[in-house]
Amino acid sequence: MIIIMEPNATKEQIDKVVKKMEEKGFKINLNYGDVMTVIAAIGDKRLMQPESIASFDGVRNVKLIQEPFKMAGRESKQEDTVIEFPNGVKIGGLEKSVIMAGPCSVEEDLDGLLRVAESVKKVGGQFIRGGAFKPRTSPYDFQGMEEKGLEYLAKARETTGLLVVTEVMDSLDVPLVAEYADVLQIGARNMQNFKLLKTVGKYNKPVMLKRGAAATIKEFLLAAEHIMHAGNHQVILCERGIKGIDSSYTRNTLDIAAIPIIKKYSHLPIIADPSHGTGRRYLIEPMSKAALVAGAHGLMIEVQHDPDNAYSDVAQSLNIEQFENMMQELNRLIGRLNYANHC
């Protein structure tokens, strides 16, 4: 960190700061200037918090100079992380963008789920998504089919060969969900459920981590860092909209710029979820296109067999026909994007 002393700081004040930092094992790079003194201290931030040293007499300001994400950041790993599944599907780097699609939640109607899965397969998608464990703002909303839902998803995989991505909401449920899922999804509301992050971090299975509705880029990458720090480096990030100033016309503000920002600072794959990111059916196609040209490694889209009778997220779900029509457009766009250069 860089410690900037007040112009009128005394030598005693400066010495006290230096002594403290050295005690904590920091390497000091000191400069008594004629205008002001600047101390560069290199060491383990955990041993001496910036705020702590900032409260010493004579200190004007303390600045951090390194990004705090060591494994998720580009500094430690320049090349993009590409996650490869046993069936050959790849996500990340210069690979073609993938499509994850399916209903918000898995419901009683197995046939409906299979019809959606067949549609996803038909249009070239790689993943069937669907919630078996559902985070619901209200306890009076449908809470998910739990293991039964996982079985249905496995059935869809069996029939179509699609990979299964589904949410796990609690550390206790990880073993069960991991038995069925190909990708463990961490929802936006659990982005900072650190016990859950550490638990999935111990599994050898890709994790899709959704950005919290008010998470900064730094908090998002630090959440990924928790998973990686626990041992699992197969993390897929997902931008799904942040809370904005206007909730009249959309559910969230899909932060398209987060895609190229994260690609600059991190080597991890990043996809976008325009369904939750907007909450409006008519916005899914334009925002899907926007995410793709901005460099997203994939899209997650809600499709339901019978949206009018579904329990959740009706306003943002496409029916099968709408989905297939949109995918024609998107496939054209994906086909045109030059994955050797596009970002």
Added chain:
Amino acid sequence: MIIIMEPNATKEQIDKVVKKMEEKGFKINLNYGDVMTVIAAIGDKRLMQPESIASFDGVRNVKLIQEPFKMAGRESKQEDTVIEFPNGVKIGGLEKSVIMAGPCSVEEDLDGLLRVAESVKKVGGQFIRGGAFKPRTSPYDFQGMEEKGLEYLAKARETTGLLVVTEVMDSLDVPLVAEYADVLQIGARNMQNFKLLKTVGKYNKPVMLKRGAAATIKEFLLAAEHIMHAGNHQVILCERGIKGIDSSYTRNTLDIAAIPIIKKYSHLPIIADPSHGTGRRYLIEPMSKAALVAGAHGLMIEVQHDPDNAYSDVAQSLNIEQFENMMQELNRLIGRLNYANHC
């Protein structure tokens, strides 16, 4: 819900909506007006989502007319909830505001913790707080002493008679934390960790639920509803600051108005945490006063024996002397507030 039809909606369109709602068990209150038709439908929203009916032809708009929190809201329970502890301490309603204070995290120095506890006791506080399980944005920050930390807190209770409030971060840890704590704290990042909410909802022990950093009032009360719905009605709410547009001068924006708002809509006690709510030492006293006069049932304040050497939240922690000086001021204010009338 109120369903407003387009001025030019056909009778067929209207009938289709009515039929659908009746099928779902809604009681219909229909009005064919000469300007437009308005349908009032009373029933279980879960069976027919507003968004779903809004997508029917001829429907202009669908409005909900009831607050969705049944147990946490005033509609079902007019009188304030007052939580009483075995030692006679009460929180809520017209009871005098309580003080919860202590270090951000419990650290190795047991003596320091005991000195803080004695100070809290001395100035009239009722609760010692301290984190044994710590949610940390970065995996490289101190993660807490876990059970050892709980033992230290129990020791502080033994010595001083203070009640213990401490955070539980994962459903798996609830049994352990519940063994030691008098109040189970749910942190802001876990406000929508629904499995955790349901788990603490099964315990007969007061829960302090912190507002998420970007949670609306409605989401906050619905999180409390999850706990109550699982069976535990002893919920204390805590306003601790929301993400704002300016993070240069404070860590969060302490939403003082949330206190009187929540007192209007809910019967549950509500306290404020000016330490996390501002992140700056010099703001704790003015914001504590503001919370009290706005009607808070209590305050949660960070005090550390040796802030300069603490692992976490240094910039927002008072040392013992600063805390005792501030409490002189606050006690004067608490003494003056007319708890029979003040809100």
Added chain:
Amino acid sequence: MIIIMEPNATKEQIDKVVKKMEEKGFKINLNYGDVMTVIAAIGDKRLMQPESIASFDGVRNVKLIQEPFKMAGRESKQEDTVIEFPNGVKIGGLEKSVIMAGPCSVEEDLDGLLRVAESVKKVGGQFIRGGAFKPRTSPYDFQGMEEKGLEYLAKARETTGLLVVTEVMDSLDVPLVAEYADVLQIGARNMQNFKLLKTVGKYNKPVMLKRGAAATIKEFLLAAEHIMHAGNHQVILCERGIKGIDSSYTRNTLDIAAIPIIKKYSHLPIIADPSHGTGRRYLIEPMSKAALVAGAHGLMIEVQHDPDNAYSDVAQSLNIEQFENMMQELNRLIGRLNYANHC
């Protein structure tokens, strides 16, 4: 508006509301239901504010049912507004997306400005932009060259045939700026400077209105409504980023979804400004593409002859070479978009 009475509202309370509304000239559509009474009142909201009637006894809730923008909205005008300039350039509807580019502020170096203008012309742009009057957060920053700057812009138009778009900051300056500009730009900070809106509303010259940094879609369209209400229907909207929760990696959050939202609710053309919208050079290209595929009618981009020595907005300005390289990419994309269908 729809007035929902409490289930236990008395007949007297209902009658009082109806009487009041009728006095104010509202047409009443009343329904005494057996569950609750719903009153639909059609009339001039100005004569009876919803908040006022909401404060009557027995009223549970008052809901507005119409979008408040009459001229800017699609309800009054279905077909897209296309603005055509004397030189044949068109903006809006299904016309090809236009490019407005140039320096943030016009500075002393006329040659530099002309070189930028030639570059804009060369790559197929239609407008040269540049600020002669500069809104600056600090009084110590460069405040603009005023009339001299306008003369320089006129010189650039003369040389290249490009149209001139430049900001006017105060109602007093409108006559002067209108003498030189082809498009009068209203900056984000002046989006609700209503006197200025009314003043430009009296000119027969296209206005480009930038969205305020914290303006909702409704406030944005109502600002356009002010201009149209004063008589000028040639309004071009510009999305330029809103304040978000994270200002570490971008200056603003470019709200790409606002583009298709506005195209749904308004017939006015909408362009995007990825330079101010992100504040980072490396984000301009991906966000330009995102805006175009989401349906933007044009882009406004900052290009400077010598960014390293410019007075303002250095971090977000491209130099001529960077701009021309990017335009190769963008022209390819614009060429491919199907303007007969793309939204």
Added chain:
Amino acid sequence: MIIIMEPNATKEQIDKVVKKMEEKGFKINLNYGDVMTVIAAIGDKRLMQPESIASFDGVRNVKLIQEPFKMAGRESKQEDTVIEFPNGVKIGGLEKSVIMAGPCSVEEDLDGLLRVAESVKKVGGQFIRGGAFKPRTSPYDFQGMEEKGLEYLAKARETTGLLVVTEVMDSLDVPLVAEYADVLQIGARNMQNFKLLKTVGKYNKPVMLKRGAAATIKEFLLAAEHIMHAGNHQVILCERGIKGIDSSYTRNTLDIAAIPIIKKYSHLPIIADPSHGTGRRYLIEPMSKAALVAGAHGLMIEVQHDPDNAYSDVAQSLNIEQFENMMQELNRLIGRLNYANHC
């Protein structure tokens, strides 16, 4: 500014930065460390933007070290600014908090206005407020009585001896409004209408500057700086709520912490407007108290003679009886606050 070079920056890269900064007249304080090189450069930021130098090769980061508000900040003026009016009323520093009250807008009913003014006088208030020029989000809302409204306010002053505070919305109107008003109010939407700031800056009359709905503390103080830089140092700041994540229960989020923050960084008086800051009648009293104990130098409160028939801001206006009841409570609190110490 502090320029931090990359650990592997070459001597040539460092020399190039130093040379550039020296050319621009900066005084350089250079430190070749063995870990990294840090350059402290003291000079006029306008001549060399931080972003510009940050784009040089080998530069890791550039940090500013000074607050940018020179006149509004405490650095240049330690003692509080106290504004004194000809009739002896004082605002700022350790003076007792003042009350500004009156209707949102001045309407046809002069008698009503006079009755409000008498009430304000009776309860010890010092200022009558009321809008003659009204900023309105929609062009269809009441736009104000303009000069007639100013005359009414002058009449109220004549009758009661209260000082008049009223909004000026455009630089053109400043001479007219200044003829009638004792305090020129700049509304939140015009906080960055720089021409207007400069114009009022040329008058020898106190200005009350309201914080923009999404303005940071820094932007707020820089707007005050614009006025002061133009010559007028009598600036009263007013916190009136910022846009938050939740607009269901309040119009804005009143940022109480901004009061002690501004008192720390600026010597200017700061008041609060709980009426606009909350938009709800029942919140005005608790938030008024909160603002006062947090150190506000005054309050601005909306009171209307006949709220049910007013044209604007009905939901947040008190009637005379409600106002007088509340003032009893507030006067007790103001009486108790120790103005020699309270902050």
